[in-house]
Amino acid sequence: MYRITIVAGARPNFMKIAPIIHEIERLEQNGVQIDYRLVHTGQHYDKNMSGSFFEQLEIPDPHINLECSGNSQAEQTAAIMIAFEKDLIEHPSNLVMVVGDVTSTMACAIVAKKMHTKVAHVEGGIRSGDINMPEEVNRIITDSITDYFFTTSKKANENLEQQGMGEEQLFLVGNTMIDTLLKQQPNFIKPPCWDSIGLKNQNYFVLTMHRPANVDAQEKLQELLKEIIVQTRELPIIFPAHPRTVKMLSKLHIEDERLHIVKPLSYLEFNYLVEHAKAVITDSGGITEEASVLNVPCITLRNNTERPETISLGTNILAGTQPENLKPLFDRLFEGNWKKGRKIPLWDGQTAERLLKALLEAEGVSEA
Incomplete structure (x- = not known):
């Protein structure tokens, strides 16, 4: 059985992981030996993230909420790392999947690597170029220790290649947040x-x-x-x-x-x-x-x-x-002169399917 621990720490993370959970459940139903554990670090306390929040996204409640909200960024990072290490020891996985660029993303990636567990970063490789943003620090640190990158754009791939990542680690799959948007529209x-x-x-x-x-x-x-x-x-x-x-x-x-x-x-x-x-x-x-x-x-x-x-x-x-x-x-x-949006490649609602296919192939897990 191939096990994935999926980490989410803030509301936008759940929009990004919902399609991945749906695809894992679809694969399970089709006989693929795969399952997942959803860990909510509790980084952002949001009273709107009740049962109805998960119902809207059509995903189950997290398996655990580590309840690491509040305090300074350093205290929160430490609290998340301590709590997640305990959870990963109790529930070992083949791979830890982190998303986005919040503190939880970085903290859980570090814990996973120190426990010799592979790390996949969904939305890896994006950069603002502004190191004063906490999110930029989180991205750089997370990407420096990630095994598999699931990227939203060619630019993200270029950023990772410049960082020295190998082509076999990079998978341009699209944007899972847009999967959720199009499904829920x-x-x-x-x-x-x-x-x-x-x-x-x-x-x-x-x-x-x-x-x-x-x-x-x-x-x-x-x-x-x-x-x-x-x-x-x-x-x-x-x-x-x-x-x-x-x-x-x-x-x-x-x-x-x-x-x-x-x-x-x-x-x-x-x-x-x-x-x-x-x-x-x-x-x-x-x-x-x-x-x-x-x-x-x-x-x-x-x-x-x-x-x-x-x-x-x-x-x-x-x-x-x-x-x-x-x-x-x-x-x-x-004046009515605003530019019109054009289609962004692979932002088509099918990202999660491409992502899981690429991951299972990379890990040698049969879809048959």
């Missing part, structure tokens, strides 16, 4: 704020901000929000905000009848809003991918991106973090 749910605010199709903006560079400095956040309010003209702005951001916003006393700060939404509700928005304003990498596939204009409040295909082929444009950069982009948007 028919199931998107209109959130309560749609009717309570009176939203109309392509007549509002979705705003998300969570990066410390944007939300931790009070003055910077205030300047950005004021400029966003001005540049969005008369349209509503829907801002699903996490508690940390809400706490900072409460100090700013920014009040505008068009700015609607709402609680974090479920996956199906949030993507309903994105799909029908005039545009998305964000500092999240994953949302730029989803917006591009949904062909919704996307303005990214960052100076760099680890997902360049969302710019070259998608609907995403980097605005930087200076408020004065926003006006030309919003002028372009309201």
